[in-house]
Amino acid sequence: LKLFDYFRSSAAYRVRIALNFKGLAAERAYVHLRKGEQMSVEYLARNPQGLIPALETDEHAVLTQSLAIIEWLEETYPQPALLPRAALDRARVRAIALSIACDIHPIDNLRVLNYLTRTLGVTDAAKDAWYEHWCTLGLGALETQLARESATGRFCHGDQPTLADVCLVPQLANARRVSIDVASYPTLARIESVCIALPAFADAAPAKQADAE
Amino acid sequence: LKLFDYFRSSAAYRVRIALNFKGLAAERAYVHLRKGEQMSVEYLARNPQGLIPALETDEHAVLTQSLAIIEWLEETYPQPALLPRAALDRARVRAIALSIACDIHPIDNLRVLNYLTRTLGVTDAAKDAWYEHWCTLGLGALETQLARESATGRFCHGDQPTLADVCLVPQLANARRVSIDVASYPTLARIESVCIALPAFADAAPAKQADAE
Numbered sequence: 001l002k003l004f005d006y007f008r009s010s011a012a013y014r015v016r017i018a019l020n021f022k023g024l025a026a027e028r029a030y031v032h033l034r035k036g037e038q039m040s041v042e043y044l045a046r047n048p049q050g051l052i053p054a055l056e057t058d059e060h061a062v063l064t065q066s067l068a069i070i071e072w073l074e075e076t077y078p079q080p081a082l083l084p085r086a087a088l089d090r091a092r093v094r095a096i097a098l099s100i101a102c103d104i105h106p107i108d109n110l111r112v113l114n115y116l117t118r119t120l121g122v123t124d125a126a127k128d129a130w131y132e133h134w135c136t137l138g139l140g141a142l143e144t145q146l147a148r149e150s151a152t153g154r155f156c157h158g159d160q161p162t163l164a165d166v167c168l169v170p171q172l173a174n175a176r177r178v179s180i181d182v183a184s185y186p187t188l189a190r191i192e193s194v195c196i197a198l199p200a201f202a203d204a205a206p207a208k209q210a211d212a213e
Numbered sequence: 214l215k216l217f218d219y220f221r222s223s224a225a226y227r228v229r230i231a232l233n234f235k236g237l238a239a240e241r242a243y244v245h246l247r248k249g250e251q252m253s254v255e256y257l258a259r260n261p262q263g264l265i266p267a268l269e270t271d272e273h274a275v276l277t278q279s280l281a282i283i284e285w286l287e288e289t290y291p292q293p294a295l296l297p298r299a300a301l302d303r304a305r306v307r308a309i310a311l312s313i314a315c316d317i318h319p320i321d322n323l324r325v326l327n328y329l330t331r332t333l334g335v336t337d338a339a340k341d342a343w344y345e346h347w348c349t350l351g352l353g354a355l356e357t358q359l360a361r362e363s364a365t366g367r368f369c370h371g372d373q374p375t376l377a378d379v380c381l382v383p384q385l386a387n388a389r390r391v392s393i394d395v396a397s398y399p400t401l402a403r404i405e406s407v408c409i410a411l412p413a414f415a416d417a418a419p420a421k422q423a424d425a426e
Contacts, residue, residue: 095282
């Protein structure tokens with residue numbers, strides 16, 4: 001396995017957690033997003049979307065989209081599992097993951113922030129307010145949901161880590177980077193603290209990566 | 214089954230296609246997005262995210278996030294299938310679906326467009342350019358991918374409809390609504406024409422819904 005990675009990409013961070021959790025080693029190819037390396041001819045030949053991460057299998061198939069990659073890992077290396085067994089439980093875990101991966105992260109992605117400042121001429125303060133708006137809106141809804149649902153346990157779903165936690169931890173790391181007070185989401189903060197005590201999560205953190213700056 | 218639906222929501226449109234494809238009847242509850250009904254106390258009690266769609270099961274569980282709902286439908290009513298069998302094929306289908314559901318649709322969602330005009334004071338022309346930018350960027354990458362990959366068939370993946378087509382058709386309908394020339398994506402347009410000839414897709418179209426305006 002070979003992961004096309006960037007330390008600060010929270011989508012790549014999800015895949016790093018999943019690989020660690022399943023005990024899988026993956027070679028790294030670093031693609032520097034701030035230098036625009038995701039738009040190189042070489043990288044676009046692998047992933048025309050120009051987004052990180054991508055995972056190359058040992059048979060040289062290239063998988064893209066972090067959640068599709070993690071579902072593939074789950075189907076190919078089922079144990080330890082990142083999805084529960086029952087369909088309703090799987091639906092809840094996937095919905096939590098997607099509420100982050102669809103409705104928070106892409107709106108606050110680097111390319112969107114660049115469009116705001118470079119194309120729309122928005123000030124840095126307005127750009128930061130944008131980031132905070134979408135991040136707090138999504139995290140607030142997630143806090144409400146997790147705090148009231150009995151299916152929430154030590155982790156987002158029950159007492160084992162799932163795909164939901166794999167998405168939550170990188171999003172909270174992002175939130176902290178823009179000075180959002182994570183403690184104001186007590187359920188999310190509690191779950192995060194349980195997650196980051198696990199090596200699979202801790203070792204995937206941006207600061208621990210070989211390309212970290 | 215009861216679908217919380219809005220004719221123009223392309224995420225709800227995906228679930229309508231999947232229900233039709235699997236021959237499942239679902240009662241409807243209409244939530245008028247432009248009137249803000251998704252933010253009513255009653256709806257937020259079901260889905261704290263305030264997003265459409267949601268699907269209530271016969272046991273009164275509420276499922277959210279269109280792709281999580283469709284994966285649940287797939288696991289609960291496996292035939293006819295919307296995902297292929299082999300893990301690599303499933304990963305390709307999910308990646309195509311996610312490239313739309315994560316990286317095009319949420320950035321052009323109504324609430325984001327409202328923030329641009331109401332909070333950032335962006336002109337209508339700049340808002341339209343924003344929509345077109347993200348939509349054409351994503352569709353262009355998808356056209357490149359589908360045109361060159363041999364796994365593409367009459368549909369996005371092979372010769373049967375999959376989750377990828379379920380996401381593609383509503384996104385192209387959205388593109389057309391803002392006057393994007395879909396014909397400039399010949400592979401996508403060809404697949405769309407094959408899809409909308411099928412009743413499952415045709416009957417899910419916004420104009421065919423009881424709440425259409």
